Structure formats: C-alpha cells, structure tokens
Amino acid sequence: MQELEIAKTEVVSLLNTLIRKYKVFAPVEQNGFITFQEIHSGSEAFLDYINSKKPPKEIFFPQSERLFSYNLSKGAGWGVEEPTLEEKQKIIFGIRPCDARSLVLLDNVFDGKLYKDPYYTDKRKNTTIIAIGCNQPGSTCFCTSLGGSPFSQDGSDLLLVDIGQKYIIQVVTKRGEKLAKEHNDVKKAEEHSLSLMRDTMETAEALIKSKIEVQKVTEKLDSMFDDPFWDLVSEKCLGCAICTYLCPTCYCFDITDEVTGQRGERVRTWDSCAFPNFTLQASGVNPRPSSKERLRQRIMHKFNYFVANHGMAACVGCGRCIKECPVNLDIQVILNSILNR
C-alpha cells in the first residue's frame, strides 16, 4: 500500500482543482446538520464533522429517481424515454469509511449476477470515492462489530487520515492512485508522518466501546422467527421510516407512475419495510400486519437473510438509526438482547 500526504492548508485548492474536472460532492453544513452536496468551491466543504444526517447512498440511489418518462397524448405512440445518463465523472470527498463500505454492500443488490440496475451502476462506475477516517468515532458508532473500522479501506479509492497539520493519503485502488498523482500538492508521505498516522488510528479504534458478536447474532436468529421476543421489543416502535431512510444500507423502494397533464414518469422512491402497507396485497391480505412482524423483518433481513445471500450483515454500524429514532429503539440493545436469549 502506498502512502502519500497533503498539507491541510492545500485541501481547499485541491478541491478547487478537482471541481474544474469533476462533479465533486462533499459534506456541507446546511440547516444545522451535515449533508453531502455538490460543491462549486473547495471552501464549501465542511470536514470537521462526525457523520452526515442522510447517508451518501442518495448520490447513487436518490430518494426519488425518474426511471423513464412518457407522453400520454393521443397519437404519441409508445413514446417511452429513458433519462440520459450523467457523463461527467464524479468524486465523493470526505465520506466516512462506514458509508464507503455501505456502497460495496449495496453493490450486491444493484449490481447482481442476474440483473443490474443501470441507474445505480452507471453512477457507481463514474465515481471516485475519497474517504476520511474517523479520529473521533461517534458515540453511537459500532462499525468494528460489523467488520469495519474507523479506518477501513473497503469501498474507498483513497483513504485520508487526519494527523493534525496534514492528511496521510492511503492509496487503495489504481483509480485513486491516478487521481492522487495528478496533483502537485500530493507528496510521498514522510516516515514520521506515518508513525503519527499509526498512533492516530490505534487511538481512534480503541474509542469504539461497543463490541457485538454479530456472527453469533446471525446464528441465533436462525431459530428465533417464532420467538415472543419480537412482541416485546417492537411494542414502542412507531412504524416511521427514519431508521430505514437514514440507513446507508437500506435499499427498499417503490415504483409508481406520476402524471401531470399529458406527461408522465415512472419513478422509483425510497420505501420502508416499517410501513404498514409495504406488504399489503390488493386482496387485503397483509403478511406483516403489525409492528412485531415488521421489526422482526428488519432485524432478520439485516442480520440473517442478507448474510445468507451475500455473506455479510446489511449494517455498517454507523449508528444513525440509534441517534435519530424518536423512541430510542436502539439496534445495539436489540442485538445484545438476542445474544442473551
């Protein structure tokens, strides 16, 4: 692995250079919280943050996305138009390692063996991911329990480590290497910088107190489908979509047609298994009629079914669901309760 470095004072100018050639997304401060937006100047990037409110999955899998449009006027014929795909190369700068890992996880779904989702894969193909590791993991973070870490390289092309005056740039992929080498401000990392980097990484990892044996949870869940546990744990759930919409690895969606006048679109919108009518059939039958079945589905999907299909839990331990749940339904508490059953 190659290590390069850049002075923090040069980052704004680096971003400005990148903006000339690429569409650059970075964390910005808006309405009192952090969100990933396209920036038009390097100074807009706000890098002193724990994590964004909404996960950057929305850059590849937007909350509302037009699949195609059509003309309904008589004589228009079939007239289905696919949207033109974005040509310009993209960079996501300043994403956290957990969110970068989540993209690898989502690839399993949208870039499958049998079917590929072009809306997602096209965006993924032309995007370079530059992550910044977490010197100060959040209080609700538990990435290390899910095979991640504050400095995991999974899903990144370049991983930056903040060592005070500089960032060390860990080169992860050839794509990242090419990008890094294009810039004069990026130099080879000095040895003392590297030792500082190693200390920083060690300190940060030790700050994550939560250690949940997720593999054991997966095994336990094999025989827990009919356990009365689910009645108890789901009673306070409101059935809103906060945990699913703010989760970097949730991907359920709905497809509907929206028409205005004679023009219509088929759109894909985020949906949630927590909603009561997610599985409601036209006949009135609903296989998941109460919050018990729906919470069970969420947990079993993330920690058992997804593991069976893709070899990893559908969770990166970012902790957003814990932070934002209006009734403090804490996924770590649920996982520990499962282990103690």
Added chain:
Amino acid sequence: MLNTSVAIRDIAKKLLDEKKVDLIIGFEKGSVPLRSTPCFVRSTSEADRLIWNVNCENNLAKYLPKTKERVGIVAKGCDVRSIIGLIKENQVTKEQVFIIGIPCKGMIDRRKIEAKLDGKEIIEAEEEDDTIILKGHNLRETIKKEEFLHNSCKTCTHRNPVIYDVLIGDKVVEDQAVDEYREVKEFEAQSHDERWQSFSDEVSKCIRCYACRNACPFCYCQECFVDSSQPQWIGKTTNLSNTAIFHIVRAFHIAGRCVDCGACDRACPMGIDLRRLTKKMEMDVKELFHYEAGINLEDVPPLATFNPDDPQEFIM
C-alpha cells in the same frame, strides 16, 4: 426526579398487584445520554425499570388508540390533554385508562444542546434540580434546563394534568403571561411571498419518513390519506408539491384536536418547524370556535360536530 421515579414505581406496582390495570406505559432509561424511552410493564417485577426525568419527551398517549387492555399511563400535562381527546373520539374509554398525572416544568430539547456543543459529543449527562451537567471528550459543561426546553414547552399553558387518577408531586405554577401565539402572529404578519418561501424552505427538508404523523396520538387512521392508492391523493416523490400537500393536509386533519404536545416536532429528524402550521390551526380554532382541545371531557370538539343552527351551511 428521583422521588417522582420512585412514586411512579410504587403506584405501578400497586395497580398491577391489585389487577386494576393490565399494563403500565411509562418511561425507562434510554440507551444513550439525554434519552428516555417508552416502557411497557406488565408485571410488578419489571416496575423498577420506570423512571421520570427531563428527557421523557414522548407522548405516550400514542399507544392508546384501539387498545383492548386496561392501561395505567404516565402522562404530563400535554399528554393528558391528548388522552382526553382520544376518549372523546372513542379511541379508548375513560374506564380503560388510569392516568398517572405528572405536573411538568418542561422537557429538554437535546438538539438544542447538540447545537450549542457544536459537534462535541456527550458521553454522560447528570440531571440536577435546575441544571444538567454534560460530560464528554474534552467536555464538561453545566447548562440551565430552562434555557434548553422544547419550543412547545416554552409556551405551555397546561403544565398540570387537567384530569388524573393520581397526581405524582405537587402542582407547578402555570405561566399565565406567555403569549403562546407570538411566533404565529409574527409569521402571519409577513407578506404572502415571504410566507410561501419560508414554508417551502422548511418542508423542502422533509424526507417523508412520516415520523411526525406516527408520533402523533391523533394520527390513528386505518389508512392515512398518503397511503391511499384508489384514489391516489399525493405522489410518493419528495417534490415540493407532494410534500407541501402532505403537511398542509395533516395540519388540517388535526385542527381542533392538536394539543401542541410537540411530539411531531420532536420526532422529525430533519428539524422541520412542524408547529408553525399546527399552532396556527390551534389559534384559529380558538378564535373561530372558542374551543381549546383536551381541557375537559365535556366540551364537544367543534370540527367533529354539527348543529342545525350553525352559522354556515354544512361543509361549505
């Protein structure tokens, strides 16, 4: 706060022991600092989980509609008014509910505290009488509770439960002088374009998670209008048109019923000022119908009734 917690546990154990209720709904310690979480207790051995503190911000009346059980419910001033509304709307009967009333001086808005700490995270929070001590990495700060209350608590005029089966603690002084509609009037005074821009900016943050709707005790419809497909009233996308209609229609649906408990506002992850519309509805209902929701069990909700000698014709 410790006394209140103990008192709640005692009454819970008594009610369960004497089989006066099937279930106690209260709060227990949250899993992270500055949080408490709803707690469902069905046996005396579990009753020691119950606590009371300045983080008990949820409206537990949410869990009452359609319940078949007899419930002992821990309720602050605003929650009790919700319970009255639900009884009037036949979602639960008075006989089913044993109200454990708690006079309330307000709940803490943890998001205001987070904003003040500018990104520094809290590892531990200790509640004292009037203050909270916040501890974290390179962080130790004492804050005054009254400076970080939820907005709905700051303008609350019914801190004491208007009805109850048992009252825990002494009644607190009601703030008679507060102008609870000051912000609404300031908003009304703006021009049409200013108001539309301000409103659009707010609801553009919405991610349609429906936490506001789901946290509200009065949103108990079997099928919410947003989920109807035949006919489909609003689209699923987050464009301004769809999102604005959701919020406007929901505000109208709870007009005359909303007690400004703030549950919607507190649930919203995107910090949308949801009370802007609902508070205006509340003010209008007061002015037009001289009615305040949830004050007693006798007053008839004006938007749910019809009299032959009403000043206007039916619906129009």
Added chain:
Amino acid sequence: MKNPYLPLPMRVEKIVIETEDKNIKTFSVKFLNDEDEANFNYLPGQFAQLSVLGEGEAPFGIASSPTQPGELQFTVNKAGVLTTALHNLEEGEIIGVRGPLGNCFPLEAFESKDTIIIGGGFAFTTLRSLINYILHQENRSRFGNVVVIYGARSPGLLLYKDELEKWEVRTDLDLHLTVDRADKDWQRKVGVVPNIVKEIAPSPENAYAVVCGPPLMIKFTLPVLRDLDFPPERIVLSLEMKMKCGIGMCGRCNIGNQYVCKDGPIFTLAHLNELPSEY
C-alpha cells in the same frame, strides 16, 4: 446494458371476459417489435410485469404456453389500480411488458413422471400454461399421466371454459372439474378442491403434485396430499406476493432470504418449509 425496468410495447389484440361476474378478463397481446418477441423466451410458471402507462405496473402469471408463439396471454382479476386500468382497455391499445421474470415449473423433473395439477379460482393461469405445454405434440410423450383437478366457487367463475371442454374429451389427460356451489346446468362434480383431491386420491408414486390457488385452498389441500404420501420435495407451489421491481431488488416480496420474484414464484413445499411462514 439492457435496462431491466424498461417495459416493451405490446398491442392488445383480443380481450375475453372469462367469468360471469366480469371481474376476470384474458388479454391476448402481441409485441410491436419482432426483435422483442424473438428475445422473449419463457417457460410455464414464469410471470411478467404489465404496465399501463400513467397508472402503474403489476405482475401477472403468463397464461399462454411457449408452444403458442406469436402472442402472450394474461388473465387479470380486477382488484386494484392497475388491474382496473387494464380492464378499462380496449382492443388495439398498447401496454408495456417486462419479462419473462421468475423461475418456471421444474419441467425436467416432471419428465417421465405423472403430474397431478391442482388449481383453484383464478390462480389457474400458469397451470393452464403448464398443461398446454405438456399436451403439445412435441412434448407430450416425455411426460407421464396428467391429472387435472380444477375448481371454482361456481360454474360461471371457471376460466378458459372453451379450452376446458376440449380437454375433457382428450384421452391424454384426466380432467376433473368441480364447483363449490352448482347451478341447475352443472353436471359434473360438486365440492371444494381439497375434498375432490381426497376423493380422486391420486397416487404419489413417481408423481409430482402442482398446487396453485387461494391461500385457503392451499391450506386445506396440502394435508390431503400429505395423507396421500406425497413427499414435500414433490409438491410444487406457485406463490403470490406484492411485487414492484420483479428483479429481486426493491425488497418487497422477500420471504426469509428468498425473493418470490427472483427465486420463485415456483417453490417446492420442501423449500418453503425451510423459510419463515410469512406468506
């Protein structure tokens, strides 16, 4: 790359009202583009997503058999938004089709075995595809005896009545029709499908049972088959779930770690027994 969300245009050539309550219609549709038709290779059991632009999309089992080239047939029960929109169409209008999706009946496993085909109500659509496929002269000799037990609530609610009459007189299949409640003209069996299966008591030896029907019918037919000693590996079911994408991505139709649209809709009972009972 082929966009799996894009429907292909098909013209509605013929609409047949199947049932006396007019709630079920069969649509015969033909691709506008020959290339699309050449690429649409399906087998009995598979389904397709039908679109009415402006209204939406929904999954329907393919009722025609690949042995009947040139057109596809779908039988639609009017229940929700999209099915109502389909029912309001006239011949000549254009709809969209995405498919073929899902897996098919395990035809290779059925070969040189007997197939006991049990259907109820309007779930008979893909069974009809299977029967026509097996009966076709190019295929028939590879399969053993074919027993079909098909029932509906009343005679007017039976589908494909013309075809049923033709099948009744064939010697290469054994057709048993039944209704829950007869009318004055009904001459054949009367009784719910599970009871008729019990009465006919097909032998499980070297045989597969294929069951498609409303949940209640399946619930009561499975014990009958179990009592007849059909092993779960040789009982085949077609599941229905709410679907949207049809390609295993939107997460709606999952049962455990399986997606009904991608890993199904055809499952053996043995396979279903391993999955959570959530359907």
